[in-house]
Amino acid sequence: MxxxxxxxxxxxxxxxxxxxxxxxxxxxxxxxxxxxxxxxxxxxxxxxxxxxxxxxxxxxxxxxxxxxxxxxxxxxxxxxxxxxxxxxxxxxxxxxxxxxxxxxxxxxxxxxxTLYQQLVDLRNDLEIRAEKLEVLSRTDELTGLLNRRAFIQSAETLIKQAQRSGVAYAFFMLDIDFFKQINDQHGHAFGDQVLKDMAKILTENTRSNDIVARVGGEEFALVTFDQAEHSANFLAEKLLSAIRQQPIQGIMVTASIGCAIASHAPFEQLYKDADALLYQAKHQGRNRALCRLFDGS
Amino acid sequence: MFQFSLIVGALKHPVPNIGAFMFVQEDIITRNNVNVLGRGEQVLLMAHGFGCNQQMWRFLVPYLEGNFKIVLFDYVGSGSSDLGAYSKQKYADLAGYSQDIVDICQALDLNNVVLVGHSVSSIIGLLAAQKIPERIHSQVMVCPSPCFLNFPPEYMGGFNREDLVELIDLMDKNYIGWANYLAPLVTGELEGKVFATELTTSFCTTNPITAKNFAKATFFSDYRHLLPLNQHPVLLLQSEVDALASLFVGNYMLEHTPQSRLEVVSARGHCLHMSHPEQISLIIKDFLRIPVEAGSPDAD
Missing domain, CATH: 3.30.450.20 (PAS domain)
Structure with missing residues (x-):
């Protein structure tokens, strides 16, 4: 042996x-x-x-x-x-x-x-698919803005963070005036184009870390941070005048805005306040912005 | 890999920028696992290199803690940092890492800071020093390189693009956070949870996302243009033989960085602060004009 x-x-x-x-x-x-x-x-x-x-x-x-x-x-x-x-x-x-x-x-x-390579390929493929789905699930298909779900998610997170850091924030609700008439008069394809153009105006007139979303039919929402009351007013007027200045699809379009500013109030409260202000703006004759400071107490 | 940014390129507001706010001090200390030790007026802020965490300074610290206040931290995505604070976009670029240093200096209100950076952290430090020059005293760069890529004939960083692509591939095969990482992908819970569920305790980062992102930011970047903009005294520490930063690179750094001084240590390897801590500490003290007493390390 x-x-x-x-x-x-x-x-x-x-x-x-x-x-x-x-x-x-x-x-x-x-x-x-x-x-x-x-x-x-x-x-x-x-x-x-x-x-x-x-x-x-x-x-x-x-x-x-x-x-x-x-x-x-x-x-x-x-x-x-x-x-x-x-x-x-x-x-x-x-x-x-x-x-x-x-x-x-x-x-x-x-x-x-070889086995690792197969796993890596599989993971990469899954990652790309998951990211595509993620983007799709957050996006408003027509305008490319955030959709309502993604808006609520992002705004809630950022508002909580702003509260902790003592940063003021402003919540804008914007609604296109007489949108139903535009649709009835010119057709839905035309109405869709108006919505797209409106989204473009909003993104062009806001900063990259503002949140801009389409939250309903002709309803848009914006959240901006570090907004003193006067600068929120300023932004609202700037948006309205940008909308007034350029005819959308050849017709004059106006919008109304309700804007709630706070540094403590929770997201849900601001949503309600901005919505109420928007309703008031409509009642006062449309094509205007109403801003109010809520201290959240 | 990172096609996310391409897909969302069409969106104006894909991911809101949370970094827009000032953070409060406790947030930063937890986020970056900041540890302060030592005694002294002068602050040494030590930034670990790609791959590891603040523990890599443990050999050097005993030689310096008697003379300096030492601030250690982990970059978000490394060591025991808060992985919930990780952002793929922010940390895809060395500027994102430099913001960690800026945040720490501001949160702790550090002044008269000597930035000690290993390897890529030398360049990250340079980026940070540009953002807050008034808080920075000088920089100590351990085995730095402004660019790992070869651009023959004028610049030889040491590696061809294919080498670095292969590196990313090798890293993929070595960092096996599969179970933690795959499950959320399959269930579609991509945001936040991927990072939040994993707490890295190992010395070297094995998180498949953060480590690879750091590698890409490190090895595919070219910051040579940044060197002439330096405004602070710089000590360059270089190994005689270093596979990652050759003597050519050391001399390039010296030639293009105003107010710099190069010390070539007769040693081999890319981790001088771990392999030759005493020697390194003496050169740092000499650079900062600290008289060297007999007997060391200080902790003895």
Whole structure:
């Protein structure tokens, strides 16, 4: 019966390196066969790997070895020359001393690599689909603005944050005047175009961190932050005059605005207040804005 | 990967910008897992590099905490930061990370700050110093590089684009937050929860989203144009042999950064502050004109 077995026959690459210099002090024949390289008098561990793997070695593996003395199951790629790349799995352990030594076990992992690739592809595909769905579920199809659901979600979150930070915020409800007549007179396709143009005017006259949404048929909502009362008034007038100034689809269109400003009131309250102000603006003859400061107490 | 931004490009207000507000101090301390230690008038704000967290400073800190007030933190998305505060858009760019430094300096009202940054954090520090120059005293850059890409013949950052694409691929295969990450994707709960459910305790980031986003921001960026705009004294610390930042890169930094001084340490590797902490601490003290006493580290 055979009693002397050679460690060299194990199907795993064994490498011993100096921790700080990364010089290869010893390596098993299997490792050289795997990497298709000849033993050299001096070589650094990095020489056996692709540039991408060198980055992982330097920015993950080395800090981990210095920090915790071991590094488990890292997927790397050996550069076996003439564009042959061999995926490998590496485990490493530091044995302290003068100098500190690292013991590496490096085994081929072609099948594991293929499996990972399939998982990565699957995940990427899922991620793209989920993001598309996410965008679709938040968007008003006609105007490209946020829809009612996304508006409520975003506005609630940001208003809570503004409350904590003591930032004032303003809630605008905007309704196109006599929209039903526009639809009846010119048809629904025309009405849709008016809605699209209105969305464009609103986005062009607001800032990138304001929230603009279409929340109903001809009803739009805006939330802006850091609005002193006068600047909310200013924005409301600016929107109205922008709407008045440019004929939409060749006809004159006007709108009414209700605007509630606060620094404490919750979202639901502001929604109601802005809606009530909008109703008043309609009653006072339309084509106007009514703004009011609510202190929330 | 990040086609989200392309899809929503048509929307004016895809994701409202929460970062528009000033944060209160407690928020920032929790968000960035800020830790303050040491004693001294001069503040050292230490910014970890790509991949790891503030624990990478633990070898260097004992040599400096007797002379300085030391502020450590984790970038949002790394270490024990608040992953709920993570935004893919914000942290797709080094400017997003530099805002973390600005927020910390403002929240703690830090002045006379020496920004100590490892690797990519040197450039992040440079971006932060431009936003709040009055709070910054100087910068210490450990193994910095303004650009990892090669632009032959005038600039050799060390890597070709294919290498870096392969790096992203390798990272994908190494960061196996699959279970945590896939489930919300399948159930469609993409917002917030993906990040919030996972708390990273390991030394190196294995969060598949944040780590890869950081890698992309780090390795595909080119901030060479930023160097001449520097307004503070800069200490450049460089390894003799460093696969990520070659001597060429070190000399490039020196040549293009006003008020800079280069110290080449006869060592190998990209983590000088971990492998040669004492030597690094002496150079930093010399740079900041702190007299060096016999016997160290200070904690002994």
């Amino acid at each position: 055979q009693t002397d077995f050679s460690l060299d026959d194990f199907p795993v690459g064994l490498v011993v390196t100096n921790l700080h210099s990364t010089e290869v002090l010893q390596a098993s024949p299997y490792f050289y066969r795997l990497s298709q390289q000849q033993p050299l008098t001096t070589s650094k561990l990095g020489q056996f790997f692709t540039p991408a793997s060198k980055i992982l070695l330097e920015s993950f593996v080395m800090p981990m070895l210095l920090h915790q003395g071991h590094c488990d199951e890292i997927q790397l790629t050996i550069d076996a020359g003439s564009s042959v790349r061999i995926p490998v799995l590496a485990n490493a352990r530091v044995v302290s001393g003068e100098p500190a030594i690292v013991y590496w076990a490096i085994s081929p992992s072609q099948q594991r690599d």
